[in-house]
Each structure stands twice: as C-alpha cells, then as structure tokens.
Amino acid sequence: MLNISDLRVTIGPHTIVDIENLSVASGTRLGIVGESGSGKTMTAMSIVGLLPDDATVSGSIRFQDRELVGLSDRRMAEIRGRDIGVVFQDPAKALNPMMRIGRQVAEAIRLHMDLPAAKVRDRVVELLTQVHLPDAAGLLRRYPHQLSGGQQQRVLIAMAIACDPKLLIADEPTTALDVTVQNGILDLLRELSEARQMALIFVSHDLGVIQAISDTVAVVYGGQLVEYGPTARVIARPRHRYTQALVSANPGIAEDSQLAEVVNRRLEVIPGSVPALGAFPAGCRFRGRCAWEVEACSADPVVSHDEADHFFKCWNPTASVGGEKGELDVAR
Amino acid sequence: MSLVEARGLNFRYPSVRGADVWTVHDIDLAIERGASVGIVGESGSGKSTLIRILCGLLVHQEGTVQFDGRSLGDWLEREPRELRRRNQIVFQSPRRSLDPRMTIRKSLMQPVLAIERRKPGEDEMTGWLAQVGLSGEVLPRYPHQLSGGQLQRVGVARALSVGPEVLYADEPTSALDVSVQAQVLNLLMDIRAELGLTLVMVSHDLAVISRVCEQVIVMKDGRIVEAGPMTEVLSNPSEAYTADLIKAARAVSLIA
C-alpha cells in the first residue's frame, strides 16, 4: 500500500534520509527506531511532506498508486488528514488550548468530509468513544488543559482517524507519557489498526515500545535503513551492531530471580553521541561509535539477508543462528 | 539514626484550597546514609513534590522532616547554605535546567559562588567535568550547542560541585533517548559508588529504578502505598497498584 524507493531527503549539502526500499502493507504495523538525530522522524514525515522548508526530496513514495513525491503542498494537505493521519509527540502542544475538544475534533472532520452539521457532532462522539474516552458527550465542551496527557493523546488519535485514513503515522506519541498511560495508548493504536485494517507507522527511540506495538521494525541510523525485519526476530537476534547496542541499552525489568543481580550493574551504552548533520563518517555511518569496527567498515555496507524478510547492512554482524555471518547479497 | 527522616508529612501548594486536600499526604519515610532509593509513581502522584520537600526547596505545612538529626526548619533558619551544600538536585529536562543565556562555565560555577562564596578555578571546573565524562571544551559553550546527554552531565557536575551527601534526581532520564539514558544511569551509579553518595531518584519507569535503586517507594495520589527493598517489592508486590506498575513496565521491557 505504501512503497518507498530510493528516497533521499537533503538539506543543503547534507543528506538526511537515504532509504532504498521500505514498504508497509494494509493493516500492518511498522516501527521506525533510532536515536534522536538518526533521521527516523524525517523518514516518517517525508511521507506526508512535513519537512523543513529548505528540504528537497527525490525518489519515490507511492501510496495507494499515487506518487507523493513532488505533490504540491495543497494536494499533500488534502491527503494528510484524510488518507494519512498523523499523531505527534507532545499532545499538549498539538491541541489548540483555546478551543473546546468538540470543536477541534469537528474541524478535523469538516476539513476533509462533507457532512451535515448535525451528523458531525454524532461523528465526534463516535470517534471519542472509539478511542475509549469515557463520557465522550461530556468531553465535547471541555478544554484541552482539563484533560490528562493520556486523554489528550487519545483526542489527537481520534482526530487523526476522523476520516478513516488507510495509514496512521505516529511520531513518538507516548514519549511524553507515563509508562502506565503509554501502554493504554499502545493498546489503542494496535486495536485501531487491527479493527480498521489501517497501517501504522510508529516512530520511537525505545525498542521496548517498538516491540510492544509493531510487527515489523526498521532501524534507522544516519538517515539510512540499517536493519529491517520482523520485530520479535530483530530484537531477539539483532544482526546489525547498532541494533544490538540499542537492544542492550534498554534497561527493562529483569526476571524476579535476576533483580538482585542486575541492580547497580552498569548498562551497556552506545559510546559517544549521534554526529551532527553532515558529520557522519563515510562508509558505515555507525563507524566511530561501534565496538565491532573492522577495516571493511570504511566502505559503504551492502545489504545482507538473514531470512527472506530480515536484512541488515553491516560488515561485521553478530553471529546468525547457524553461527555463520549472513551471506552478502551481492546481487543488489 | 537515618540521614533523612519524615514523619506525618503533609504538604499542599499555596494555590490549593480546601482543608484536607494535600499534594503530599501522610508521609513517613527514612533514608539511610549511602542508600539508593527510587520513588516511583505516575504523574500527579506527588513524587517530585516529595523530593523537593526533602531537599528543602518546598516547605511542608504539617509533620516533621529531619536531615542529619535536625529539622529542615532549623537548618533553613540557621544554616541554609550548609543544607544546600549537603543536598543537591538534578532535574528532568537537561535543557530547562541550565540558563540558555549563560555559558556552561558560568552555570557550573554558580553553586560554589553562592554557597562557598568563592569563584572556582578553571582547573577545578575541568575536574568536575572530567568526573562526569566531559572535557573542559564545553566550558565556553552555550546550552543549545550541547546534546541532551551532555547537558544532563553538566547538571550532575553542577550538583556535585559543592560536595553533597544526598543527590536527589527528578526523572533524570525521562527526557532522554534510551541510549543516552543508559549513559546517565551509569554515571549516577558510578558517582554513587565513588563518592559514597546517598541517591534518591524519582521516576515513572520502574525499569530504570530496578537498575539503579536498592530501595523502592511506590507513591499514588500523594501517599506512599508500598515501600521496601527493591527486589522484594518487585518480585512480591503487596499492593495491586504496584503490581500494575510492574506489569506496565514489563510490557515495554526487552528482557522479560
């Protein structure tokens, strides 16, 4: 349903996103994971054209047989909100503090749908009920500040799905929320995507969250796709060293018997920080921060396959199940 | 004698009306010297307010809080600077915890200027930065030129500069990437081991607490619902609420 090929986003001389191939099918959930500055948000936002003014996009993004690259801002705005919903990170900033909830959700409907005024209200209540907000009718007259962060995020999700989009892009929608509230939002997104056969692209820096929501994961670093595959498999058996590092940086709660052992034990870290724009090294972008660097890493990595649906771009990957390194897919 | 002790502590913000509405209610706790205590709870549970009372930033209305055997009121009246020196705090947002219009050098020298009334030397400041894994190169920079992880290190260095005994940390990693979070948690564990600090850390994320804190206090609606050794509370919670928190954290854990 969504097919990205040879997507490049550049700002000035710098390439921010450089993705050869990425696709999302109806009803599936893709997680895009990476650190801040890895280009994960840019990758997701390039789909809906929400990029800085000075960014240029080349390549192809096909969405339901329509080419999105090169669309005018106006056409893109039509698609965004109607065919593709977007949910942002900070619900408090994404809602207009001066507008009642009912009107804000109604706006989202009216913008793209031609409904008689009487029906709009019913639709708003229906949407708010679908995102499991209690007392939806009473909520219409409330202002955003009267809602908790989790409730605000639910309102935003209601707005994003108002026109039954085929694809929902959620950019770190739970980062600003408590863990307990976060899980509620994750459950809701999963439920909506299943019930509506709606594809979901979920962007996060936290593999733990990605694991809970997505069935496929794309690991992004330096604007490139470094590993891609079924989420459970990639997390259980990461092949790229960057993915491996992300997995081990996640604190997690150990098994009960292990609790005493892991407390006060240093966590594995990824040394250094994501380089500034334009400061990524040539060859493998993860060079300089990687503990497994070999000489070959100064050349651009090629795609290796583990299984048909699991590939990665690493010169010195972790051992595969059989103990051997993944075979280089020279054909690409 | 515990280093920090609270008995029957009640607190409300001045803007809150109503005789029995407390932001933090009926708190009894004792923190031993050298302990690492995690306070966990959701937004609005009063956990951040509680540590602000314990370190003397907010003044409670009812009950007693003692630091090193003396009440906080007594400390604040007679030796406020000594209380500040021995209790320091690190905040949630690294960007908000440094003045955007001050260089790192200027921000970093503030506590020593204010508490010891002297200007620290360049070598001294470089030493503080080294302790948190930063080089002196950041001194002339402004906060917006540094990454979140670097800024949080500066925040820790600033807090440590006056040689505190208790370091309070209010959600020190929740504004950070998971990868940077690991760095900051390691830093906190390292300096605690090295300096014999007492660490009191607030977090909404039990996973983080489970890695850094030997004691855990669970808060809900301004009250303590459960407290004890971390391993016991997590493996055998006595309250349904604690069990819920554990379940939520496990759902996004990669280990379990």
Next chain:
Amino acid sequence: MSETTHLDGYETIEPTTSPAGGRSSLGRMHGFRVGKLPLPLILGAVLVGAFILIALVSFVWTPHDPTAMVVADRLLPPGSDGYLFGTDKFGRDVVSQLMVGARNSLFVSLLSTSVALVIGALLGLLTAGAGPRWRNLLSRLVDAGVALPGILIALVLATSTGPGNRAAIVAIIVWFIPTVARVTIGPARQILALDFVEAAYAYGRSRWYVLLHHVTPNIGPLLIVLGSVMFAAAILIEAALAFLGVGAQPPTASWGRLLQESQPLLEAAPALMFFPGVAIVLTVLGFNLLGDGLRTLLDPQQATRNAGLL
C-alpha cells in the same frame, strides 16, 4: 512529564512536534551572522540612525537659527534660495525647525521610554516573582493601569501641572508603565517555572538574584523589541500632545507644534504641513521596522525554543 525528546544531532531541523517545521536559522542568540540581517532591520536602522543623527547635529549646526524670524522671507515655498523646505509665517527656516524638532522628539521619547521600560519591567518582575496573593493583587492593578486612557491622563496632567515637555514625559511614562509590566509578567513567570530557576534556589540563590540574573537576561530581547515599538509610539504621542497644545511650548520646536501652526495655512502653504508629517511618519516607521527586525533577530521565543524551553 511534559518535556519531550529532541536532543542530539539534527535537532534544529527535525520537526519534533510542530508540523510547521523549518525553523529560521536566524534568531539564534549567539553568533548570528551579519550577512543575513533581515531587510526591515536594515531599513529601520537607517531611518532611526538618520533621525538620531539629525537630532544630534541640530545641537551644533542648523542651516539657519531656527527661531530667527526674517519678516521679508515669510512663507517662502520649498526650494527657495537658502531655504530648502521654505519658511513659515514668521519667516523661520523649516529645515532648521524640523532638525530642532527631531531633537525634542528624541529627548522626550528617549527619556519617557527608558524610564517606563525600567520601572515597568521592575514592576513586572516583582509581580511575577511575588507569592500568589501579591501576584494577583499586583496583576489586577497592572490590568487596571493598562485600561486607563493615556491621552486623558496627559490632558489632566497638563491642566494640573501646566503644559510643556515635562507634562508630556510624565504622561508617556505613566501611560507606558502598565503596558511594560503586563508584557513582562507572562514571560517572566514562564522563565521562573523552569528547572534552572529551581536549581538556583537549590544552591541557595535568593528570589531577587534569580529575577535579576536569570529572568531579566532571558526576557531582555523582548524588552528591547518592546522598547523600540514604544519609542515609535512615544514620538507619535509627543507630537500629538504638542499638537493639542499640552506638550512642548513655544519657543521649543516640536513636530507636533509645527503641524499645529501649519493648520490655518493649509491652503496657502501646504508644504508646512507636509514636511513635519513626513518626518513623523518616517521616524515612526523606522522604529517599528527596527522593532520588527529585532524581533526576528532576537525573538526570545525562538531562543527559548532553541533551548527547549517552550
């Protein structure tokens, strides 16, 4: 739990929350480049610079004595020999009068604006830093002050203390203080709610120290922009008061008075009204452009957003 994650690397270009994206690279407080100054700023600076220069030059040189009445040269049209903009009904040189009028505008506006800025900002800081009870009280007072009709204050002052520059200055100050305070309170409270303020309390800084050393520098750009816009307003008010006869009195030259004196001669000598009018428009425009340009350059919102404060 409100802080979001925009940390390393691309933060200046990665649109984290705002769909608007694309932040201007201007607005950085430190190390902005001169080559990229916004056009309004340059235009404004040129106009304001010319205004100040003319006002200063008038102290040491004017083409003619601005008060010298040459009866033979009454009401000469612009371009007459030796009188570029002509003369008025007493035969005084218009160029010289305009130059001295600029001096009066500058004097009145500079004094009134800076005093209002300092007192208003202090009042705003005090209000923002006060406890809830005092803050509410002071906020109400400031709101009431903003609601007062300034021109009426000026007229009342002038009738009670007598007209003149002093009345104009006092009136403008009283008029502006509540506005400055009102504009200061909100941003100051936002700054006070930030963690670095709490950190300062945690290492024992007093509230006054925080207000002066942390809050003031952070709202400084706001005050600078506000000051330049108020300066433009002060020039207009000065001219208006002089026009109404409660500001500068003869023989002090003022643009407002030049306008007023030219009124009866509108048909006979329209140029007399034209020149002071243009002088006022250009100067006010200059200060407004300057303020606008400074806003782009120093925008405190932009700076705080860079710092992740908003």
